[in-house]
Amino acid sequence: MKAANVPAKVWLLHAAVILLLAALQFLLPAYHHGVLARIMVLAVFAMGYNLLYGYVGLLSLGHAMFFSAGLYGAGLTMLHLGWGVPAGFVAGIAAGAVLALVIGLLALRTTGVAFMIVTMMFAQVFYLMTLYYGDWTRGDEGFVLPQPVRAIAIGDWRLDLSDPSTRYWAAVALFSIVLVITAAIARSRYGRVLVAIRENEERTRMLGYDTFVSKLVAVTISGTICAASGAGYAVLFGYVGSTFASVQYSILPLLWVLVGGAATTLGPLLGTLFMYYVIDIASGYTTAYLLIVGVALILLVLFFPKGVLGSIRARWIGWLP
Amino acid sequence: MSFGPHLLLAFLEGLVTSAVLALTALGLSLVFGVMRIVNVAHGEFFMLGAVVAWFVSSMVGGHPALGFIAALIVSPLVVGAVALVAERLVLRRLNYNPEATIVATIGMLYIIQQLALSLYGPEARPVEAPFTYRIQFPWFGYSGYKLAVVAAAIALLVATWFLLTRTRIGLVMRATQYDRETAQAFGIPVDRVYAGVFAFGAALAAIAAVLIVPISQAHYLMGRDPLLLSFIVVIIGGLGSLRGTVIAAILIGLGDGIISAFFQPTLAKMIATLLVALVLVFRPQGLLGTAAR
Numbered sequence: 001m002k003a004a005n006v007p008a009k010v011w012l013l014h015a016a017v018i019l020l021l022a023a024l025q026f027l028l029p030a031y032h033h034g035v036l037a038r039i040m041v042l043a044v045f046a047m048g049y050n051l052l053y054g055y056v057g058l059l060s061l062g063h064a065m066f067f068s069a070g071l072y073g074a075g076l077t078m079l080h081l082g083w084g085v086p087a088g089f090v091a092g093i094a095a096g097a098v099l100a101l102v103i104g105l106l107a108l109r110t111t112g113v114a115f116m117i118v119t120m121m122f123a124q125v126f127y128l129m130t131l132y133y134g135d136w137t138r139g140d141e142g143f144v145l146p147q148p149v150r151a152i153a154i155g156d157w158r159l160d161l162s163d164p165s166t167r168y169w170a171a172v173a174l175f176s177i178v179l180v181i182t183a184a185i186a187r188s189r190y191g192r193v194l195v196a197i198r199e200n201e202e203r204t205r206m207l208g209y210d211t212f213v214s215k216l217v218a219v220t221i222s223g224t225i226c227a228a229s230g231a232g233y234a235v236l237f238g239y240v241g242s243t244f245a246s247v248q249y250s251i252l253p254l255l256w257v258l259v260g261g262a263a264t265t266l267g268p269l270l271g272t273l274f275m276y277y278v279i280d281i282a283s284g285y286t287t288a289y290l291l292i293v294g295v296a297l298i299l300l301v302l303f304f305p306k307g308v309l310g311s312i313r314a315r316w317i318g319w320l321p
Numbered sequence: 322m323s324f325g326p327h328l329l330l331a332f333l334e335g336l337v338t339s340a341v342l343a344l345t346a347l348g349l350s351l352v353f354g355v356m357r358i359v360n361v362a363h364g365e366f367f368m369l370g371a372v373v374a375w376f377v378s379s380m381v382g383g384h385p386a387l388g389f390i391a392a393l394i395v396s397p398l399v400v401g402a403v404a405l406v407a408e409r410l411v412l413r414r415l416n417y418n419p420e421a422t423i424v425a426t427i428g429m430l431y432i433i434q435q436l437a438l439s440l441y442g443p444e445a446r447p448v449e450a451p452f453t454y455r456i457q458f459p460w461f462g463y464s465g466y467k468l469a470v471v472a473a474a475i476a477l478l479v480a481t482w483f484l485l486t487r488t489r490i491g492l493v494m495r496a497t498q499y500d501r502e503t504a505q506a507f508g509i510p511v512d513r514v515y516a517g518v519f520a521f522g523a524a525l526a527a528i529a530a531v532l533i534v535p536i537s538q539a540h541y542l543m544g545r546d547p548l549l550l551s552f553i554v555v556i557i558g559g560l561g562s563l564r565g566t567v568i569a570a571i572l573i574g575l576g577d578g579i580i581s582a583f584f585q586p587t588l589a590k591m592i593a594t595l596l597v598a599l600v601l602v603f604r605p606q607g608l609l610g611t612a613a614r
Contacts, residue, residue: 059420059423061423106598106599106602107602109602109603109605110601110602110605112419112420113359113419113420113423114601114605116359116420116423117359117552117556117601118598118601118602121552121594121595121597121598121601122595122598124549124594125591125594125595125598128587128590128591128594129591131587132587132588132591251427254424258424288435288436288438288439290431290434290435291431291432291435291436291439293428293431294427294428294429294430294431294432294435295428295432296428297424297425297427297428297431298411298425298428298429298432300424301415301421301424301425301428302411302414302415302425305421
């Protein structure tokens with residue numbers, strides 16, 4: 001591996017992936033076009049999860065609360081306060097960032113299994129809150145953001161996010177920005193500190209790094225990215241419901257990251273793409289799609305713990321980001 | 322009904338919850354204590370126990386007690402066997418890595434739940450109680466069966482305590498819990514102990530489910546609440562401590578019975594979950610436990 005060429009190669013790869021996704025806009029039939037837009041938004045969720053699980057090695061079972069903080073932060077402000085798309089989107093991200101900071105401050109006092117249980121419980125409280133305040137959130141049933149609300153008007157120029165083509169471009173934009181951010185973090189000094197914490201936290205602390213602050217920042221960034229995905233989901237697809245806050249949506253990003261490869265920048269996209277289509281195709285034959293999720297989790301953790309891209313990196317292409 | 326009898330009723334209901342919870346949580350606590358893994362599929366073993374109980378009791382004719390007793394014997398055996406297979410095929414190969422086992426048991430949770438939905442269906446089905454004697458209090462009649470559940474749970478808890486502290490099997494289990502490597506060095510078959518403990522923990526959940534199924538029906542989603550409550554009990558009681566688990570189960574069960582008699586259930590659940598999460602954050606060794614070993 002020639003060190004000098006690696007950064008160029010990595011950025012070229014990311015650019016190629018983004019260009020490919022943009023080009024698919026013109027090639028795909030209508031159904032898959034819509035599905036891919038959704039996958040890109042959900043892949044952002046997986047990328048946020050990957051930052052914490054893949055790089056820092058913290059297994060959270062509560063990321064549904066960050067996703068749904070973004071979802072509700074955008075959805076509720078737009079529905080009840082009449083905020084526009086940009087304000088709602090920012091409100092969603094801000095809600096997720098604040099929540100992630102608070103949860104991080106509390107949950108990072110624990111480690112290992114306790115961290116997982118604590119995050120799961122906080123997420124459960126969040127889920128129960130979405131049910132308890134059903135007068136505003138409409139609970140399980142959820143609510144739909146009407147089409148006129150989901151348009152941005154700047155002067156005469158109107159951007160209707162419920163239009164499939166606009167929606168696709170918006171999804172590509174959101175995905176690309178987050179991909180570049182996570183790739184930059186992974187390659188930065190800070191990213192290397194995170195990996196060091198994953199490999200040996202004691203030693204990292206001994207080297208003079210404040211591991212608590214590093215982890216807290218990681219939880220906050222991870223939660224913010226997940227909230228961006230949730231807020232994006234609300235404005236692009238217009239549905240907000242408490243299902244997204246349930247524990248199942250904490251486990252799905254874990255599955256996506258495991259499939260694609262933890263601590264790889266493109267793994268989350270690959271994993272989301274693969275599992276989405278597996279479940280989509282399987283649900284044509286059977287309603288028991290959770291069975292597939294269960295079997296996939298066990299097989300992955302048994303035989304394929306590095307995921308697709310992780311295995312490729314270990315075996316063939318060492319420079320893969 | 323005035324406040325006093327109402328409280329007594331809530332207390333009795335809470336006692337039944339405590340009894341079943343103590344058995345379920347004990348299974349989870351044993352697995353955590355000895356094997357140092359978190360079994361997320363524990364609630365599904367509970368559910369499986371109830372579903373198997375329904376199948377068995379609906380196949381056995383005659384007096385309802387016959388079907389119930391058959392279920393009480395068959396269900397823990399079946400569930401224990403399922404757990405044993407899962408342990409041998411999956412957990413052992415993962416070398417009991419804590420995080421990998423969590424992911425794998427989440428997988429098991431989905432598999433068991435979906436299979437129950439596909440094979441058993443979405444309906445809730447009752448199992449007839451073995452007897453229908455009612456105890457007449459001055460203010461209200463109360464199901465004698467429910468009190469029998471409490472008695473049975475106490476008997477089982479005492480038996481488990483006896484097994485753990487007074488027999489060779491218990492000694493081997495405690496040795497494995499205390500120090501896995503030293504136990505191995507002294508010729509204890511740690512591998513088989515793990516398999517046995519996992520199956521035993523699942524069987525305890527199944528017994529609890531058989532006991533509760535004449536009161537609340539068998540349903541494919543019935544494993545959710547016991548899982549969360551067992552987690553809460555095990556955490557508050559101190560991870561891996563038997564006495565703590567039982568005390569915490571009584572506290573939580575009575576608390577749950579009394580709170581849900583007087584407050585709105587969603588709010589109660591929300592506050593309880595938040596409190597437990599904060600206990601775990603600020604007192605990771607549990608309320609009653611001493612420092613973790």
